[in-house]
Amino acid sequence: MLAPAFSKETDTLLAQARTLCDRRGVQLTELRRKVLGLVLEGDKPTGAYDLLDRLRVHHKGAAPPTVYRALDFLLEQGLIHKVERLSAFVGCIHQSEDEDHHHAAQFLICQRCGQVTELEDPRVDRALVEAARELGFRPAGSTVEMEGTCAACAAAPASAPAPG
Amino acid sequence: MLAPAFSKETDTLLAQARTLCDRRGVQLTELRRKVLGLVLEGDKPTGAYDLLDRLRVHHKGAAPPTVYRALDFLLEQGLIHKVERLSAFVGCIHQSEDEDHHHAAQFLICQRCGQVTELEDPRVDRALVEAARELGFRPAGSTVEMEGTCAACAAAPASAPAPG
DNA sequence: GACATGACGTTACTACATAACATAACGCCA
DNA sequence: TGGCGTTATGTTATGTAGTAACGTCATGTC
Incomplete structure (x- = not known):
């Protein structure tokens, strides 16, 4: 289970997310971090099964619940959004520690x-x-x-x- | 393929829809009228497969495309709306002949x-x-x-x- | 060391939506 | 009146999205 390589921009956002989760006392696990990274890397909204395919490259045995649980966590923390019309997910560009989780x-x-x-x-x-x-x-x-x-x-x- | 019985309220709305479609020169066929009736009868948003089940009572052999095509038509004409968060459909309460199809x-x-x-x-x-x-x-x-x-x-x- | 909790694995399934091609009914008009 | 385009629908199959239910494993804690 190797770590996927993310862009510099993504790594920066991931670091912010880590800080935010630490302050909130919630766990940005390796799996959740990977899924967040995959969402952030996409320049367009990404479907759950697309994420699943990409996740499998470095995370053998990933199944739909693997991705959906991570997505649920990230949605709860306000780190990503779901675009309902596309049934797809995008990274949130307005990360702020003090804000409500769901802005x-x-x-x-x-x-x-x-x-x-x-x-x-x-x-x-x-x-x-x-x-x-x-x-x-x-x-x-x-x-x-x-x-x-x-x-x-x-x-x-x-x-x-x-x-x- | 008997006609389903709708409530008085629904029949009224169906009559309005008929008038509206006639004026626009589009066909509110029996099938589309039935699906619209089923959507209007529900007091809550109704899923496509739920509609399909109900449609089958009077419309033998209906399949997913049967329902989805009718729904597409009704959406285009602004007679129903899709609630994205629920993947379900509701009748439009603001029917108006002069308005845009999609208000x-x-x-x-x-x-x-x-x-x-x-x-x-x-x-x-x-x-x-x-x-x-x-x-x-x-x-x-x-x-x-x-x-x-x-x-x-x-x-x-x-x-x-x-x-x- | 028993037990609660939270994260994740695994299997199976349900629900939502569309592609692709066939058929039927209608109007048109040459 | 026969061929043609258009529109609606039938039919089969498949693709895509999402969840239920249960098992396992690590951690903390009393």
């Missing part, structure tokens, strides 16, 4: 190039929380996703979607 | 009783569209869902979630 994020999904952009727009969250509150609804978590065409693809000729 | 809706999902409430809050949509516009993103469709506890369940004792 409210929004995603813009480009139908042309597949690129996903994470937003953290307070106006959107505020509007949603307010609308819920008016109905006496107590929010626990939200999914906000918008599909469409990103700026790069809108500018590119029809035959050439902006690359990943 | 921006939001959903509040109660984790206790499973009830789903559709909102159509202009503030939420406006905030999201604005945030996207600032990044040069051209919106095509959005998913906005919030999970939590509905007013009824929040008021009810812990052991007795408010009924469906």
Whole structure:
């Protein structure tokens, strides 16, 4: 079970994640760290079974529950997000030690190039929380996703979607 | 292939849907009408395979594509919505002939009783569209869902979630 | 040393969704 | 009126996503 090699950027994020988990008293185990690394390495949202395939390279005998448990942990800790429309996972770009584990994020999904952009727009969250509150609804978590065409693809000729 | 019996409320909505499709020049076939009826009858979001089971009662030989094609049509026409977090479908309560086929809706999902409430809050949509516009993103469709506890369940004792 | 806890292994299964090709009904129009 | 395109549906098979249930192993603790 060798350690996979991650990019420098990923290693930095992994180090941050380690610090965060230590402070919270939760275990960023080797397995969970690997899965987080795989999610972070992808420049696009990655499906659980795709992660599983990659995980198996260095982690023999990995099965669906192996990946899903790790993903559940990472979601709980707010280290990754799930993009519901894609049934896929992305690393969270807004890691912050002091924040709630699950901060409210929004995603813009480009139908042309597949690129996903994470937003953290307070106006959107505020509007949603307010609308819920008016109905006496107590929010626990939200999914906000918008599909469409990103700026790069809108500018590119029809035959050439902006690359990943 | 007998016609299933729907409630009076559902029949009313089906009649509206019929009118709307006629005006648009699209075909609300018997099959599509049945599936729409089944979705509308449910007081909670219904999964595709649940719909399939019910469809089979009156529609021998129905298979997954039978249901999914009908659902795709109904989604296109804005007659139903998909709740991504539940992989399930609900009837749209905001049918309007003049509107876009896909209007921006939001959903509040109660984790206790499973009830789903559709909102159509202009503030939420406006905030999201604005945030996207600032990044040069051209919106095509959005998913906005919030999970939590509905007013009824929040008021009810812990052991007795408010009924469906 | 018995026992609780948390992480992970392993097997099997359930649920969700689509590909690919066949068939049938309809309108069109040459 | 026969051929053709279009749209809806039938049919078979397969791909993808997610979970249940139970076993094992390490660690801590009383």
